[in-house]
Amino acid sequence: MNGGNRTRGQADGFGLEILGRLKDVKSNVAGVTLLHYIVRARLAQEKDHNFDEPLPLPIPEPADMEAASTINFENLSAELDRLKNELEGCVEKCNAVVEADPDSSAPFKEKMDAFFREARAELANEQQALLEARGKFKAVMQFYQYKPKGTNLDAADPNAFFALWLGFCQDFKDIWKKEQQRIKKERMEEMKKKYENKTKVEKLKLSATGLKARLQKLSRK
Numbered sequence: 001m002n003g004g005n006r007t008r009g010q011a012d013g014f015g016l017e018i019l020g021r022l023k024d025v026k027s028n029v030a031g032v033t034l035l036h037y038i039v040r041a042r043l044a045q046e047k048d049h050n051f052d053e054p055l056p057l058p059i060p061e062p063a064d065m066e067a068a069s070t071i072n073f074e075n076l077s078a079e080l081d082r083l084k085n086e087l088e089g090c091v092e093k094c095n096a097v098v099e100a101d102p103d104s105s106a107p108f109k110e111k112m113d114a115f116f117r118e119a120r121a122e123l124a125n126e127q128q129a130l131l132e133a134r135g136k137f138k139a140v141m142q143f144y145q146y147k148p149k150g151t152n153l154d155a156a157d158p159n160a161f162f163a164l165w166l167g168f169c170q171d172f173k174d175i176w177k178k179e180q181q182r183i184k185k186e187r188m189e190e191m192k193k194k195y196e197n198k199t200k201v202e203k204l205k206l207s208a209t210g211l212k213a214r215l216q217k218l219s220r221k
Helices: 014-026 034-043 063-069 075-101 107-141 158-206 211-220
Strands: none
Touching: 014 034, 014 158, 034 158, 063 158, 075 107, 107 158
16 A cells, blocks of 8 residues: 555554544545445455345444543542442441440341442452453553553553544444445346346247247248
8 A cells, every 4th residue: 555665655554543544545436435445345255145134333333432432540440449438438437336336236237247248349349340441451552552642551541542443433334334235236236137137038039029930920821
């Protein structure tokens, strides 16, 4: 796509910033872009599909990308810390109630202890899930060799990363749908043409005014 030499004009790869520009790279066919070519190349792998039912989108839904772009790890971590502090505050208040009247508060203590165990377990699971999500997000950025501006991978903003994908996913989805409709229409027209050609041949065979039919009439006279 980009010829040149080792020092100038030679592109061995592209950054994620190119995703939003794929639809702007036009071909010599009107209305067809590089993104159309990518979609068509993917659909070409589905030769046995009849396209009566649309194929599932092979990339994430744009809505999922948009949701992912709103994630803020720092806010989530702060919220979990707040919940942890509130939970420990509830534990202290519960202990104070029990200590004030240990004899009659046994049933209350039993129920609250069960609640606190469950709450602490859920909170620990959420903290672990957040830790794993941050690790997976970093792994994805490393896979695509993404370099965030003004910071490192550990502090990268998901919005900046997923925003690069959002427009691409939406454009891909639109073209993915239209290309399947185009293929289905072309196949229907091809089948219609074959049927019409077959019908014409049959009519010619059955025509009473054809040369063969006239010769047969003459031979019978």
